[in-house]
Amino acid sequence: MNFEFSDEQVMLRDSLSRLLDQRYAFELRRRIMAGQAETGIWSELVDMGIVAMPLPEACGGLGGSASDIVAISELFGRHLVIEPLLPSVILTGRALARFDPAGPVPQWIADIGTGALRGAFAHEEGSGTGASSTLSTKLYEGEAGPRIRGSKKLVLGGGEAGVLLISALSETKAVCLAAVPADAEGIEVRRYRALDGRPVADILLHDVAVDRAAIMAGADAALEALLADARLALAAEAVGAMAVLMATTADFAGTREQFGRPIGSFQAIAHRLADMKIAYVKARASLLYIAALADSGRATSRDISVLKAQVGRLGREIAQGAVQIHGGIGMTDELPVGHYLKHILTIDGLFGNTDYHLREIGRVVAAA
Amino acid sequence: MNVDFDPSLEAFREEVCAFLDTAPTDAIREAGRKTTSVFAPFEATMEWHRLLYARGWAAPAWPVEYGGTGWSLEQRYIFSEEHWKRDLPPLLPNGLIMVGPLLMELGTPEQKRQHLPGILSGKDYWTQGYSEPSAGSDLAALSCSALADGDDYIINGQKTWTTLAHKANKMFMLVRTNRDGKKQQGITFLLLDRTDYPGMHIRPIIGLDGVAEQCEVFFDNVRVPQGGRVGAENEGWSVAKALLKHERGGAAHSPAIRRKLDAIRAAARDATASFGGPLSEDPVFQRDLGELEAEVASFEHVEKLVLSGHALADDPAMPSLNKVMSSELSQLLSIMMTRVAGIDALPLQLEALEVGSGVQPLGDPFSLVAMPYYLNTRAASIYAGSNEVQRDLISRNLQTLRA
Numbered sequence: 146m147n148f149e150f151s152d153e154q155v156m157l158r159d160s161l162s163r164l165l166d167q168r169y170a171f172e173l174r175r176r177i178m179a180g181q182a183e184t185g186i187w188s189e190l191v192d193m194g195i196v197a198m199p200l201p202e203a204c205g206g207l208g209g210s211a212s213d214i215v216a217i218s219e220l221f222g223r224h225l226v227i228e229p230l231l232p233s234v235i236l237t238g239r240a241l242a243r244f245d246p247a248g249p250v251p252q253w254i255a256d257i258g259t260g261a262l263r264g265a266f267a268h269e270e271g272s273g274t275g276a277s278s279t280l281s282t283k284l285y286e287g288e289a290g291p292r293i294r295g296s297k298k299l300v301l302g303g304g305e306a307g308v309l310l311i312s313a314l315s316e317t318k319a320v321c322l323a324a325v326p327a328d329a330e331g332i333e334v335r336r337y338r339a340l341d342g343r344p345v346a347d348i349l350l351h352d353v354a355v356d357r358a359a360i361m362a363g364a365d366a367a368l369e370a371l372l373a374d375a376r377l378a379l380a381a382e383a384v385g386a387m388a389v390l391m392a393t394t395a396d397f398a399g400t401r402e403q404f405g406r407p408i409g410s411f412q413a414i415a416h417r418l419a420d421m422k423i424a425y426v427k428a429r430a431s432l433l434y435i436a437a438l439a440d441s442g443r444a445t446s447r448d449i450s451v452l453k454a455q456v457g458r459l460g461r462e463i464a465q466g467a468v469q470i471h472g473g474i475g476m477t478d479e480l481p482v483g484h485y486l487k488h489i490l491t492i493d494g495l496f497g498n499t500d501y502h503l504r505e506i507g508r509v510v511a512a513a
Numbered sequence: 514m515n516v517d518f519d520p521s522l523e524a525f526r527e528e529v530c531a532f533l534d535t536a537p538t539d540a541i542r543e544a545g546r547k548t549t550s551v552f553a554p555f556e557a558t559m560e561w562h563r564l565l566y567a568r569g570w571a572a573p574a575w576p577v578e579y580g581g582t583g584w585s586l587e588q589r590y591i592f593s594e595e596h597w598k599r600d601l602p603p604l605l606p607n608g609l610i611m612v613g614p615l616l617m618e619l620g621t622p623e624q625k626r627q628h629l630p631g632i633l634s635g636k637d638y639w640t641q642g643y644s645e646p647s648a649g650s651d652l653a654a655l656s657c658s659a660l661a662d663g664d665d666y667i668i669n670g671q672k673t674w675t676t677l678a679h680k681a682n683k684m685f686m687l688v689r690t691n692r693d694g695k696k697q698q699g700i701t702f703l704l705l706d707r708t709d710y711p712g713m714h715i716r717p718i719i720g721l722d723g724v725a726e727q728c729e730v731f732f733d734n735v736r737v738p739q740g741g742r743v744g745a746e747n748e749g750w751s752v753a754k755a756l757l758k759h760e761r762g763g764a765a766h767s768p769a770i771r772r773k774l775d776a777i778r779a780a781a782r783d784a785t786a787s788f789g790g791p792l793s794e795d796p797v798f799q800r801d802l803g804e805l806e807a808e809v810a811s812f813e814h815v816e817k818l819v820l821s822g823h824a825l826a827d828d829p830a831m832p833s834l835n836k837v838m839s840s841e842l843s844q845l846l847s848i849m850m851t852r853v854a855g856i857d858a859l860p861l862q863l864e865a866l867e868v869g870s871g872v873q874p875l876g877d878p879f880s881l882v883a884m885p886y887y888l889n890t891r892a893a894s895i896y897a898g899s900n901e902v903q904r905d906l907i908s909r910n911l912q913t914l915r916a
């Protein structure tokens with residue numbers, strides 16, 4: 146058994162930390178969210194090999210493992226990074242690599258790997274669960290070839306993407322994945338930001354023509370793998386955010402004085418801090434354990450649900466505790482605390498929230 | 514990263530399974546099924562202790578030089594996993610986990626020679642005399658006194674929560690030998706090689722679960738030899754702290770906890786939901802079971818990271834973190850057990866719970882133990898340093914790390 150990051154992973158994390166410390170400091174967050182050009186670090190992420198990392202080697206990537214993704218995503222969470230690594234590479238790029246390499250697909254993957262093209266995974270339709278049983282987008286045979294009709298919500302990076310990976314049901318109700326250029330006729334994009342500043346979009350698909358070579362029929366396993374990647378990466382981001390909240394809140398409680406002494410010396414505060422620490426230790430242990438399980442190819446959807454549920458509920462516990470212990474100042478937008486809370490809440494809502502995953506675990510476990 | 518035990522340990526696991534499948538007697542198996550406490554039914558559990566001793570496996574955590582197995586942490590985890598899967602009674606912890614390791618660390622050669630063999634073989638059972646009516650969480654406030662007199666001490670006072678003292682033939686205890694200065698400074702650690710000294714009076718205490726597991730012990734001019742002192746006079750507090758380390762940490766708790774959850778799942782398959790239909794298909798139950806499963810899984814992950822030697826293992830707060838997590842998880846499981854048992858948890862069935870009573874339980878075996886386990890497990894957040902004290906330690910540690 147070994148749950149430590151490898152030497153290579155540690156080195157990569159060290160250089161990424163240095164970059165994020167310099168270029169993604171909290172003070173820059175407003176400008177980063179406004180997309181001001183001088184704040185972008187995408188090209189640096191490309192240069193460091195991080196953008197190509199999650200893709201298979203056969204597609205020009207570095208064959209990144211689950212723990213590689215976790216190693217990077219955890220630091221993204223620590224620094225509230227909203228660069229599109231997850232939607233473009235971890236989700237769209239890795240899923241496209243499972244397609245037959247035909248038509249435009251190989252070029253899309255290559256361009257995603259160099260960072261020149263951005264992809265987005267258009268899946269959510271409103272249930273919030275990620276479950277394929279809730280899909281209603283249709284992939285059907287039109288007069289001049291396959292077309293897709295439906296509407297997608299909260300598509301991460303959907304407004305900036307050049308290629309969209311869309312989940313849909315075929316006429317025989319089989320789960321399919323289809324990729325289309327984002328500027329194809331019939332695609333309507335409504336851009337906005339999620340609670341934590343991530344650029345997202347609702348995407349309406351008005352009978353959009355699809356290249357037959359860019360369709361994966363019978364995509365249940367590929368969708369399952371995609372969702373596992375999404376949940377694992379988001380969970381790592383959440384744990385990164387939890388670490389910062391834990392440390393800054395302990396710091397604050399040790400220095401903030403009321404009634405003539407540090408508030409951390411009051412047992413009510415001390416015990417809440419202890420509970421936050423317990424929550425953090427559990428969440429991080431589950432992250433590392435399940436990353437190791439995923440590396441060995443043995444993480445079940447139940448394992449992934451455990452992780453997603455735990456970071457949802459334990460993350461909320463830590464973030465709400467952090468706001469409470471900071472008191473009034475914790476309610477302001479000027480302090481990072483609230484930004485981390487919103488990061489954690491957003492993550493909880495994506496690809497199945499705590500309630501969904503807990504019930505899903507219970508359903509599977511009770512029947513086992 | 515690598516999630517697997519060393520593959521060479523599979524042969525070890527098979528060896529363990531072969532023994533655990535065949536060695537226990539019916540009474541031992543019955544005691545395992547009727548275990549509703551950290552302290553399994555005494556007589557059958559001591560019998561199991563002696564069988565394991567004969568196999569050389571009574572002390573998985575002891576070094577070979579003292580007759581232990583010398584097993585690695587992974588081997589110990591595997592043994593514990595297989596032991597719990599078979600509902601066998603866990604060996605009583607006082608000798609093997611508490612005073613034994615303490616003597617290895619701080620005992621004189623004579624004390625080791627005199628006491629370790631009996632602890633290992635299961636000949637002796639040691640009760641712990643720490644708490645007093647006015648010294649619980651604030652243990653250093655203890656007042657049971659020992660006055661030096663020639664080669665002896667004369668003990669006066671009272672101890673309480675001396676687990677199974679009425680079954681014990683040995684006792685380790687803390688006594689007050691000095692009342693000057695800081696309260697921690699006048700405490701001495703003593704080993705009593707008998708529990709029937711003249712002037713010693715042991716009274717069992719019936720607990721919430723209806724079982725006499727705890728006792729109180731009264732000392733009226735009890736004369737004991739000074740040779741039983743561990744460490745120097747008035748320096749028992751640091752000896753006690755070294756022992757607390759053994760009491761709180763070390764052994765993995767997740768195999769026991771996982772086993773409880775498995776029992777709940779199995780019982781839920783036969784239970785009916787309040788509004789009809791199988792309980793296992795009830796949405797509220799599914800969500801709550803899902804939360805328990807997630808919590809159990811995370812706790813397993815914590816313990817596996819620790820045993821793999823991950824940096825988490827070096828967190829100085831880990832013993833306290835583990836104590837709070839494992840005790841509160843046990844309590845959550847005990848609540849779920851009573852929920853699943855439903856009204857079958859309500860009959861008071863003390864005789865049916867006794868090993869060898871031959872009294873058939875009214876409901877199924879799961880329901881028989883659900884409520885006694887729930888009641889007994891209220892103590893898990895009180896003993897071995899209450900969870901409030903543990904949270905103080907965890908928090909203090911966070912603030913120390915900050916500085």
